[in-house]
Each structure stands twice: as C-alpha cells, then as structure tokens.
Amino acid sequence: MKKLLRNTLRSSWFQRAVGVLAAEYLRLVWRTSTFTFDPPEVYERVEPQLPAIFAFWHGQHFLTPFIKNQDKASYQAKVLISRHRDGEFNAIAAERLGIGTIRGSGDHGGAFHRKGGVGAFKEMVRALQAGCNVALTADVPKRSRVAGLGIIMLARESGRPIMPFAMATSRFVRLKNWDRTTINLPFGRGALVGIKEIHVPADADAAMMETLRQELEDTLNEATRRAYAQLGCPGPEDA
Secondary structure, three states: OHHHHHHHHHOHHHHHHHHHHHHHHHHHHHHOOEEEEEOOOHHHHHHHHOOOEEEEOOOOOOOHHHHOOOOOHHHOEEEEEOOOHHHHHHHHHHHHOOOEEEEOOOOOOOOOOOOOHHHHHHHHHHHHHOOOEEEEEOEEOOEEEEEOOHHHHHHHHHOOOEEEOEEEEOOEEEOOOOOOOEEEOOOOEEEEEOOOOEOOOOOOOHHHHHHHHHHHHHHHHHHHHHHHHHOOOOOHHHO
C-alpha cells in the first residue's frame, strides 16, 4: 500500500493534475479578492527598473504569479523552484499561470552544487540579461524569514535591482510548519506591498553584502507586517 501511494505521488499524471488544480484554485483566489497596493503607484515606480529580481518569503508566495501587471511583456518572469519532487507541483502550477521556471537550489551552502545551484544561478543571470524578470524566495532553506546571500549575489552579478514585496489576503489558513505556510482563500480582501528596491554594487565586498542582506531581510519583514496590518490580520510572525 505504501509503495502504491509513493508511486502515485511520483507519477507524472498525478503531479500534473495537482499542479493544474492548484493553478486554477489560485486564479480563483486572485479573481475573487479585491487588492489594494502600497504604495498606490507601485507599478509606475517598478516598471522603469525592469527586469528585476522579485523577492518574497517562503510560505507567503502562492499568489506571487499575479504580481505581473496584466500581460505586459515587461513583466515576463521566471521563478526558481527546487528540484525536489514536491517542486514538480509548483513548477506545473507556475507554468500554467504563465510563469517560466528555473529548476535548482537557492541555497549557497554545502548542497549548492548537488542541488543544481550553480546551473540555476547562471540561468537566472542569463534570464535577467535577456530582459526577463526573476522571482525567488529569499529565505535560507528551513530558516523562516532569514534572508540568504544567494539573492544578493545574483543582484551583484546581474546588476539588476531586488524588488522585495509581500502579498496577503484577509482570508487564509496558516499551517504550523517551519515557514508558517499561508494558504490564501477566495472571496476576501488582499494587499500587495512593495516598499523599496535594493541595489547591489558590482564591487560590493563581504561587509557590504552582509549589510544589504540584512536590509533585504528587514524590508521583507516590514512589507509582510504592513500587508497583514492593512487587512487587520495577524502576520506569520504572530502565529
């Protein structure tokens, strides 16, 4: 029985079915939620700086495919998704929602090479150079709301700005796992917050990289706090 369940979970038809259902569910949430934007002119501010690196916290990421401004070509994007089998569901859902995928690890620790991190990093740089936005979670794996240096390295190498942002809805279910995964529910209110962008100089040394890493972490935490506060809801840090 366990073997049958394992084989089913790993089968391509099951992964595709779950990915498609997840994408259509998220589309329902987006279409039935009324969003506000902070600041109101966030798209006008961001667009001249594209392509950019969009950063968000793990577990708060399900609605991020909808950050694109309608179907403008300037908002073409690819998202970094792990090679783990659980990543297959996310990859299928993202592609159905019009987002390209880059498979690999954002972790710059000991598993970076084994998990395809080098290839993924190079592919993200190439995507940005070709005018495509790149989106990825900023967390160090399994350490919620602690930004890693990988995204700072990507900004330094590519010369493109980091756009930290948060998306939240008033109706949700929050899991009690390491990243306090928030599953957004339809028929509610929503908030998208993008406070400021972060630029990483090409000659940034280790000290500056750490300073900017901390700035990214603080900015994402503040954006998340503001998004939930605007909806009158507790943020993941209060869970």
